[in-house]
Amino acid sequence: MSEGIPRAVLTEALREQIKGREVLAAVFCTFRFDPGFFEREILPALFDVQLHQDPQIRRVQLEEALRPLAGRAAVYYDPGAIVTGDGTACLDVRRIPVRPRTGYFHPKNAIILVRDPSTQERSLVVLTGSANLTQAGWWENVECAHLEEIGEHGRSRTAPEIQRFLEHVRRMARNFESHIALDDIRGLLRTVQPIVHRSANHRLHPHFLYNGRRGAMALVDQLDEIAGQRLYGVNLEVLSPYLDDADASAPLKSLIDRFQPSKWRVLLPEEGGVARCRPELYDWVRERGGEWGRLPRAVLARGGKQAAGATSRTVHAKVYRFFAEDWEVTLVGSFNLTNPAHSGGGNVETGMLSEVTTDRRPRFWLEKIEEPPPFAQPVGEDDAVDQGYVPLLARFDWASGQAEVLWDGAGDSPRIEVYDRGVHLFEIGRLEPAIWTALAADDAAILRERLRETSFLTAVVGDQRGIVLIHETGMAHRPSILLDLTPADILRYWSMLTAEQRNAYLAQHGGKLPGSGADLAVESVPVKPVDTIFDRFAGIFHGFASLRRAVRKALDEGRVEEARFRMFGAKYDSLPVLVEQVADDSAGDPLERYLMVLCAQQLADDVLDGFPAFWESDPSGVFRLEQALAVRAVLRNQLVARNDAEMAEFLDWYEPRFLKTEAVPA
Missing domain, CATH: 3.30.870.10 (Endonuclease Chain A)
Known part of the structure; x- marks a missing residue:
């Protein structure tokens, strides 16, 4: 460096x-x-x-x-x-x-x-x-x-x-x-x-530090145990955007008393030219022989430009630098210069301590402050935290449709009112602590509908209001953001060989989404015109063969969830979605729709026979797929009605042979 x-x-x-x-x-x-x-x-x-x-x-x-x-x-x-x-x-x-x-x-x-x-x-x-x-x-x-x-x-x-x-x-x-x-x-x-070993060839190995657990050492003790004598008597520089609201800094005193730095400098937390610390703390640092500093304007300037009147960026970095003439040891991470951060059992914090390569003598990053600035009320990183905190957890499983809540506070919960953007959704009665409790079916249905638009809820307990972020699982069954692919679009998407082709195709169809920029140019995916019955049927077989290969490959390699997305999911290219689209009378020619459903049934039978444990692992997905596949009888009746009795005899002969043989090459 x-x-x-x-x-x-x-x-x-x-x-x-x-x-x-x-x-x-x-x-x-x-x-x-x-x-x-x-x-x-x-x-x-x-x-x-x-x-x-x-x-x-x-x-x-x-x-x-x-x-x-x-x-x-x-x-x-x-x-x-x-x-x-x-x-x-x-x-x-x-x-x-x-x-x-x-x-x-x-x-x-x-x-x-x-x-x-x-x-x-x-x-x-x-x-x-x-x-x-x-x-x-x-x-x-x-x-x-x-x-x-x-x-x-x-x-x-x-x-x-x-x-x-x-x-x-x-x-x-x-x-x-x-x-x-x-x-x-x-x-x-x-x-x-x-x-x-802590070091090799007189060079410190990187060390990952963390605290906030029972029995953990204070940060100063961890530094001493790892680097020991190397940190004594050298220069120390501390960048921390938050300090304790106190007349003296206990964590800084511990560092200074332990390592006795030859020279030390501390970042002055500032906002709009005003220091966010007590003036007594400012004087205490000076009296202890330390210096206050600020980063150069070039570092603080937005966009790297120092234009006149340009606003400065907020310093949020936490860095502790120990350096001598030809080496530097730096702690980078989340440790503010505060008691909760430095004590072993306070906040959960992490940092990486490492020796930095130097190609010249290290110097202070901070520019020394000579004149005391104006002062304002100190602020902490946890300011405004917990003011709206209600210890309610919520989760929703898209596969089962079940919604659950848990009270993470001490003792039983009071009555909780749940809102979404000012709209009252439902009420939760008394909850025992640390136990997941299922919501009523009607409330779960309300939550499912709201999750299509937002993952936040507002929980109200008395005069306390808190934001709850919902934990979602079973995401294969979550309706896709993209909802307007036709059966032909889905088959074409299955057939694409590369991620680049699929990515461009999604960009093309994503341009139709509500809220997307209507004037944005999107790259089109070259598609061969479909003019003949051969092209149409070959496209159907090719699309299903591609899907079959993808599902089997995912299952063979242990990527069960990826296979679940394709076989049982609710995404734009999931198999149940295609079959449900085919069931729509406006989806095209009954013969093509009938053939698509036969291919889907053949694929379902293949997965059931080859991977029974996977099939049994998702009862809700299987139920949705089997319900959709029931449209085969309707389509068959339509074909018979359009022809004569010989068509019924032909389909009686054709269907079992199609479903039992490898009609689609894998």
């Missing part, structure tokens, strides 16, 4: 680290969580696909890109810090609230399991930083992050530390049983051989 401050765009840095590899699972941890922004702007960094600029169309494309993960993307967040933003959540992401018994769930991490398609090598991309999953965190603030990679069956100092942290997260998310993304990542970490 040079004396300059390293800079990068967070999403671009993450995308560059993934390098187009296949994402198998992804776990995010955050304090503040804006689920709409996360889906629109952060999730795309995981996928090497060209996404449309229109948000609605991009969501349709992301819905397709997420299919191979099928529930293996998860966000763990503090339920008291939900940000409703300007949108809602609708994609297949597990949204799991984590509420520690003391303090807040405050880490900011992205841990992504990737696989190289050419070598099949798997590894973890690990991002540890300060940015919440919000627009401010990923687009606006000055943030910090550390990226590293852990290879399967490799060696790592951080792997066992990350493993223990994820186990702690799983225990804290005690109200949810399924954590498949977390378990997949922990599975890879178990293959990694731990590095037991």
Whole structure:
């Protein structure tokens, strides 16, 4: 590292680290969580696909890109810090609230399991930083992050530390049983051989630090245990946007007393030229021999420009730098310079401690402040958190249609009124703590309908109002964002060979979505004109053969949820959706519709015979498919009515032979 401050765009840095590899699972941890922004702007960094600029169309494309993960993307967040933003959540992401018994769930991490398609090598991309999953965190603030990679069956100092942290997260998310993304990542970490030494060749190995658990050491003790004498008597620089509302800083005093820095400088939290700390604390730092500083204007300027009158970005980074003449050790993460962050049993925090490569003598990033600024009331990162918090959890299973609620507070719940954007939905009576309770069928139906538009509810208890983010499962059965594909469109979509073709096709049809930009240009997918009976029937057979290959391949490789999306789901290209479209009298020629239903029945029989356990695992999906397939009798009667008695005799002979033989080559 040079004396300059390293800079990068967070999403671009993450995308560059993934390098187009296949994402198998992804776990995010955050304090503040804006689920709409996360889906629109952060999730795309995981996928090497060209996404449309229109948000609605991009969501349709992301819905397709997420299919191979099928529930293996998860966000763990503090339920008291939900940000409703300007949108809602609708994609297949597990949204799991984590509420520690003391303090807040405050880490900011992205841990992504990737696989190289050419070598099949798997590894973890690990991002540890300060940015919440919000627009401010990923687009606006000055943030910090550390990226590293852990290879399967490799060696790592951080792997066992990350493993223990994820186990702690799983225990804290005690109200949810399924954590498949977390378990997949922990599975890879178990293959990694731990590095037991703290350093090698006088160079510190990276260390993953976390606290907020019983028996955890304070941050200063963790730093001392890991780096020891190396941190004594060198320069110290601290960037923290939040300080304790006190006349003196206990965490800073601990750092100074323990490591006795030769020179030390602290970021002055400012907003609009006004210092957000007590003047007594400002004087205390100066009296202890420290200095206050601020980042250079070039770093704070929006868009990297220092135009006159331009507003400055908010500093939200948390960085602790220990440096001497030829080396630097840096802690990057979520640790504010506050008591709850530094104590072992306060907030849940994470950080990455690493030695940074230097090509010249490190210098302070902060420019020294000579004159005291004006002061205002100090603010904390948890300001406004919990003011509207009601400890109610809600989840909805699209496969069964069941909705459940859980009271996560102490003792039984009072009566709870549930609203959506000011509209009263239903009332919840007394709930025992920590027990999932099913809502009445009518209330579940109301919730199902509301989920088509929003994933947020407002829970009202007395004069307390809180936002509840609904946890959704069974997403294969969630109606798709894209609802207007015809049977011919679906068959054509099944037949497309590459992800690029499918992506362009979705962009074309996504342009018809309500709310998408009508004047946006979308790339058309070249389609061969269908003029003859041979072309039409060949297209039907080809589409079903492609679907059969995709389903069997997914099941053979253990991607059960992906196969569920295709066989039993409610998406635009799911098999039941096509058959239901075919049942519509306006869907086209009865002969073509009849042949499509025969192909669908043949595929259903093939999957039932080849994968009976999969078939039995989704009774609601099977029921929907079998109900749809019952239209075959109606279509058969229509064909007979249009012809004569010989047609009935022919179909009696033809149907069993078609269904029992490989009429569609696989």
